[in-house]
Amino acid sequence: MSEIALPSRVSRVSPLTFALSLAVIAFVIASFTTSGIAPDKLSRGIPALGRLVGQMFPPSVERLEPVLWSLLQTFQMAVAGTILGLIFSLPLAILAAPSLSPHPAVVWVVRSVVALFRTVPDLVWAIVFVIAVGLGPAAGVLALMVDTIGFAARFFAEAMEETEKGPREALTAMGARRSGIIFASVIPQALPSMINTSLFSLEKATRGSVVLGLVGAGGIGIELKVSLEMFDYDQAATIVIAIFLLVLAVERASTWVRNRIL
Amino acid sequence: MNVEFTSIKQSAEVGPSAAIAISGLTKSFTPGMPVFSDITLDIEPGSIVALIGANGAGKSTLLRCIPRLIEPDMGKIRVLGSNVLGPSRELRGVRTRIGFVFQKHNLVGRLSALTNVVHGAQARGFGAKAWLQSLAPQSIRKEALHCLGRVGLAAMAAQRADQLSGGQSQRVAIARALMQHPEIVLADEPAASLDPQAGDEVMQLFAALMRQEAKTVVFTSHNLSHSLLFADRVIALGGGKIVLDSPSARLRESELRDLYV
Structure with a gap:
């Protein structure tokens, strides 16, 4: 029997791979240089951060009631935006799933639209809708709806594509209509994943809704902006804590629901 | 192959009275390597036919071509007088x-x-x-329960399907087929994923229900005793052709076993 040579510890790298690796390393170094991250800057920033935290504590409860009302409005924006987004996501997901869509061109168009919704940040959508419908929570709800569609339609479509093909084939074989196949076989199978995505969408929208006020799209963001601009850091601390508690509560609640349902 | 074929029936024309009439059917997944070619056969109404053959002989492919779950390359298929290979509305x-x-x-x-x-x-x-039993009218729910009763599973109506045993799941699938009120039932190795006892029970139940309702049945099977016991007629595929087509009463299991050699 001929002796088999021991494989080399390091695999050979082609000149192209080597050149690309060098380019990536150079780009990473350039990224740090351009962003101006430097140890001396960080060391100067730490005492300033300490002073800010010192001014934030103890948090002020002077305007607690209006802050809590704003917080409620923020959560309501998140709920409304998520639900509208989920409603639109379902038909879009069906059209974006290659095995359910009526035509590959429809898949391409819908996936492109959904990708556009996803890649443009919610803050940019908020600015767009503030211009379109004016200042206030309506713009925020629309921004959150679009952001939810970008997220949920994609994951709904993937969940539908991943369902077992057997039950679909059984309904196809008996002459069921496309709608029957989707609603009797595909959606029931994809439901756990879709519920999961919906809960994540709500969590994401709750986090997103907090900052939409910064551009005038309603919610607690405007309260935070005003507090920071007026140097009411103790007031800002109250708002930040309130936001933290809201996001935490929504995450906990959605985890509980997820565990109960799935 | 050491088999004396009792009869080989390949009608040249699609029979008008046949429940299923297949003529010149060819299917290949790889160009130049047909799974089967120029298959012609008629299935009489009310008959139970077993389709047998070694792995890869094309039994399941042929069965799936009948409702066009697999698209044949060539040939004609008529089911209950309708052209299966026609427009999609007619197909449905x-x-x-x-x-x-x-x-x-x-x-x-x-x-x-x-x-x-x-x-x-x-x-x-x-x-x-x-879509869901909760949306269905009472008449449909009652009929579905009756179908489950016929396969002995009325008591498990509320049970999730993924909590049933293999045999119970196959019974539910049979009940679903009964609910459809079909004139023809095709079964692709209905007992293959079950243990021998459950497989025998499911086949017995399946054949009994089909006989009661005088359905035309084509089932594929590797189980030769099932083919002889439950079918009126046995058709064997081999080398992409029909190599045996005979009433089951004239066949012995040892003869069929030779087809697998």
Whole structure:
């Protein structure tokens, strides 16, 4: 029997791979240089951060009631935006799933639209809708709806594509209509994943809704902006804590629901 | 091959009275390597036919070509007088008259046995009312329960399909096919994924129900005793052709075993 040579510890790298690796390393170094991250800057920033935290504590409860009302409005924006987004996501997901869509061109168009919704940040959508419908929570709800569609339609479509093909084939074989196949076989199978995505969408929208006020799209963001601009850091601390508690509560609640349902 | 063929019946023309009439059917997945070619056969109404053959002989492919779950390359298929290879609207109409029982049951695991049986009503165009048992009218729910009763599973109507045993799942699939009111039932190795005892029980039940309702049945099987016991006629595929077509009463298991050598 001929002796088999021991494989080399390091695999050979082609000149192209080597050149690309060098380019990536150079780009990473350039990224740090351009962003101006430097140890001396960080060391100067730490005492300033300490002073800010010192001014934030103890948090002020002077305007607690209006802050809590704003917080409620923020959560309501998140709920409304998520639900509208989920409603639109379902038909879009069906059209974006290659095995359910009526035509590959429809898949391409819908996936492109959904990708556009996803890649443009919610803050940019908020600015767009503030211009379109004016200042206030309506713009925020629309921004959150679009952001939810970008997220949920994609994951709904993937969940539908991943369902077992057997039950679909059984309904196809008996002459069921496309709608029957989707609603009797595909959606029931994809439901756990879709519920999961919906809960994540709500969590994401709750986090997103907090900052939409910064551009005038309603919610607690405007309260935070005003507090920071007026140097009411103790007031800002109250708002930040309130936001933290809201996001935490929504995450906990959605985890509980997820565990109960799935 | 050391088999004396009792009869080989390959009609040249599609028979008008046949429940299923196949003529010149060819299918290949790889160009130049047909799974089968120029298959011609008639299935008489009310008969139970076993389709046998070694792995890769094309039994399941042939069976799936009948409701056009697999697209044949060439040939003609008429089911109950309708052209299966015609426009999609006509195809859907034909499919509603064909029940299909799959080897892997193909139930929606998260749904109840009753809902899976209710799905059979989709063949009769009940739309949204046949998506879930909770949406279905009382008459459909009662009929689905009756179908489950006929396969001995009425008591498990509310059970999720993924909590049933293999044999129970296959019974639910049979109940779903009954719910469809088909004139023809095709079954692709209905007992293959079950243990021998459950397989025998399911085949006995399946054949008995089909005989009661005088359905035309074609089932594929590797189990030669099932083929001889439950079918009126045995058709064997080999080398892409029909190598045996005979009434089961004239066959012995040892003869069929030789087809697998």
